[in-house]
Amino acid sequence: MMEKTTPLYETHKKYGGKIVPFAGYLLPVQYPSGVIAEHLAVRNACGIFDVSHMGEITCTGPDALKRLNHILTNDFTGMYDGQARYSMMCYDDGGCVDDLIVYKVRDEHYFIVVNAANKDKDFAWMKEHEAGDAVFTDLSDSVAQISVQGPKAEAVLSRLLPPEGFPEKYYSALFDQSIHGMRCVVSKTGYTGAGGYELYLAASDAPAMWELLMAAGKEDGLIPCGLGARDTLRLEAGMPLYGHEMDETVTPLETGLGFCVKMTKESFIGKKALETKEITRTRVGLRVTGRGIVREHMPVYLGDTQVGMTTSGTHCPYLGYPAAMALVSLEAAAIGTKLTADVRGRRVEMEVVRLPFYSKTKRK
Amino acid sequence: MNCPENVRYSKSHEWVKMEGGTAVIGLTDFAQGELGDLVFVNLPEAGDTVVAGEAFGDVESVKAVSDVFSPVTGTVSEINEELLDHPELINDAPYEAWLIKVEEITDEEELLDAQEYAAHCESEKA
Numbered sequence: 001m002m003e004k005t006t007p008l009y010e011t012h013k014k015y016g017g018k019i020v021p022f023a024g025y026l027l028p029v030q031y032p033s034g035v036i037a038e039h040l041a042v043r044n045a046c047g048i049f050d051v052s053h054m055g056e057i058t059c060t061g062p063d064a065l066k067r068l069n070h071i072l073t074n075d076f077t078g079m080y081d082g083q084a085r086y087s088m089m090c091y092d093d094g095g096c097v098d099d100l101i102v103y104k105v106r107d108e109h110y111f112i113v114v115n116a117a118n119k120d121k122d123f124a125w126m127k128e129h130e131a132g133d134a135v136f137t138d139l140s141d142s143v144a145q146i147s148v149q150g151p152k153a154e155a156v157l158s159r160l161l162p163p164e165g166f167p168e169k170y171y172s173a174l175f176d177q178s179i180h181g182m183r184c185v186v187s188k189t190g191y192t193g194a195g196g197y198e199l200y201l202a203a204s205d206a207p208a209m210w211e212l213l214m215a216a217g218k219e220d221g222l223i224p225c226g227l228g229a230r231d232t233l234r235l236e237a238g239m240p241l242y243g244h245e246m247d248e249t250v251t252p253l254e255t256g257l258g259f260c261v262k263m264t265k266e267s268f269i270g271k272k273a274l275e276t277k278e279i280t281r282t283r284v285g286l287r288v289t290g291r292g293i294v295r296e297h298m299p300v301y302l303g304d305t306q307v308g309m310t311t312s313g314t315h316c317p318y319l320g321y322p323a324a325m326a327l328v329s330l331e332a333a334a335i336g337t338k339l340t341a342d343v344r345g346r347r348v349e350m351e352v353v354r355l356p357f358y359s360k361t362k363r364k
Numbered sequence: 365m366n367c368p369e370n371v372r373y374s375k376s377h378e379w380v381k382m383e384g385g386t387a388v389i390g391l392t393d394f395a396q397g398e399l400g401d402l403v404f405v406n407l408p409e410a411g412d413t414v415v416a417g418e419a420f421g422d423v424e425s426v427k428a429v430s431d432v433f434s435p436v437t438g439t440v441s442e443i444n445e446e447l448l449d450h451p452e453l454i455n456d457a458p459y460e461a462w463l464i465k466v467e468e469i470t471d472e473e474e475l476l477d478a479q480e481y482a483a484h485c486e487s488e489k490a
Contacts, residue, residue: 035400035401035425036401036403036426037401231427232426291448292406293429295429314426314427315403317426322404344429
C-alpha cells in the first residue's frame with residue numbers, strides 16, 4: 001500500500017523525525033530527543049505535534065443538526081458557536097464506527113474531526129445516511145492540523161495570537177482566526193491530558209505555521225513530538241483510542257463512554273441495541289505492580305480465570321510505572337482488584353485503579 | 365553509530381567481549397538506537413543455560429518489546445542487576461551496560477568484526 005504524506009512530511013525529515021507508516025500516512029514516531037523526553041516536555045513545558053492525518057468532514061444544511069443527532073450518539077442540540085462535543089458513531093448493533101469530535105461552526109454548519117484510519121469508512125457511512133437537506137463534505141486533504149500541548153502552550157501561542165484569539169473554554173474553538181496572515185481555527189482541545197490547543201489550517205500553510213510555532217516556543221522548551229509520545233500521553237491520561245479501547249465489536253457503554261451516548265434522544269443509529277444489549281464487561285485502568293510491561297492484546301486473569309484482554313499498555317514516562325487499559329468482565333472491575341496479565345507466558349501482577357492514571361489536577 | 369573494535373557482533377545486534385573464558389554480552393549501539401528509550405529489561409538468572417542463537421531475555425522500549433539472543437552456548441555466571449532498575453543505562457552507554465556474563469562456553473554462532481557489523485547495519489537500514 002502506498003502511504004500518503006502530510007503537508008509537514010519534509011518538515012519532519014528536517015527535524016530528524018523517524019518516519020513510520022501509520023494509518024495510511026508516513027509520520028514521525030519520534031524525533032531525536034526520543035519518546036520519553038517528548039512526553040515529559042508535554043507534561044512539564046510544551047510539545048508540538050503534526051496531526052494532519054486526522055480526517056475533517058463538514059455537515060452543512062438546514063437539516064444538519066437533525067442528521068448529526070440521528071447518526072451520532074451524543075446530542076448536539078443547544079450548542080453555542082465554536083463549541084465542541086465528543087461523540088461516538090455507532091452501527092445498528094451498537095458497535096463503534098468511530099469516535100469523533102463535532103464542532104458547531106454556526107447554525108447549519110458543523111465541523112467533524114475523525115480518526116485517520118477510519119476516515120474513508122466514516123465518510124462512506126455518513127454519505128450512506130444522508131437525508132433531508134444536509135450534506136457531508138470531506139475536507140481532509142486540504143486541512144492540516146497542528147497540536148501544541150502542555151502547560152506552556154498558551155504562552156507560546158500568545159506570542160502569535162492576540163488575547164481575543166483564544167477560545168475561553170476547554171472543548172471550544174474560535175473559527176476564522178489569523179496568525180501572520182494564515183487563516184486558522186484555534187481549538188482548546190487535545191489528546192494528551194496536558195491541556196493545549198489544536199490549530200486547523202490550510203494544508204499549504206502548515207510548514208510556515210510549524211516554523212512560526214517552533215520559533216515562538218523556543219524559550220519555553222517547545223520540541224516536536226511524534227506518534228510514540230502521542231500514544232504514551234493519551235494512555236497516561238486514560239484516553240481511549242479507536243481500534244484499542246473500542247471498535248466495531250465493542251459498544252461505547254462497554255468501554256465506559258456512556259457520557260457521550262444520550263439515550264434520552266428519541267432515536268439514533270444503534271440506540272435499540274444499546275438499550276437492550278446486556279453489559280457484561282467494562283474498561284478498567286490497570287497499574288502494573290509486578291515486573292514487566294503489559295501491552296495490548298494480553299490475556300487478563302482474576303486468579304486462574306481469564307476475565308478479559310488488555311486494549312493498550314505501555315510504560316508511562318511521567319508517572320514512572322507501566323500501566324494498561326483492559327476490557328474485563330464486571331466481577332473483575334472494582335477498584336483495587338488484583339489481576340494478572342499473561343505477558344508472553346509470564347504472569348505479571350496488576351491492580352485495577354481509577355482512570356485517568358494522570359490528570360493535571362491529580363498529582364502522582 | 366558506534367562500533368568499537370574490541371568486541372565482536374552478532375547479526376541480531378548483540379555484542380560479545382571475551383574476558384578469559386567468560387563472554388560478556390550486551391546490546392549494540394545500533395540496537396539501542398533502533399529500539400529507542402528502554403524502560404524494561406528481563407534477564408535470566410545466574411546458573412541458567414543459554415544457547416547460541418536462542419533468546420535469553422528481552423528488552424522493552426516505550427513502543428516495543430524485543431528479544432535478546434545469545435551469541436554463545438554456556439552457563440550464565442552473572443547478570444547486570446543494575447539494569448533491572450535502570451534500563452536506560454543501555455541507551456546511555458551500550459558497550460558498558462552489559463547484560464549477562466556466560467561461562468563454560470561450548471559453542472558460538474558466527475560473529476562479525478566491527479567493519480562487517482557496520483556493513484550489516486547499513487544493509488538493514490536500507
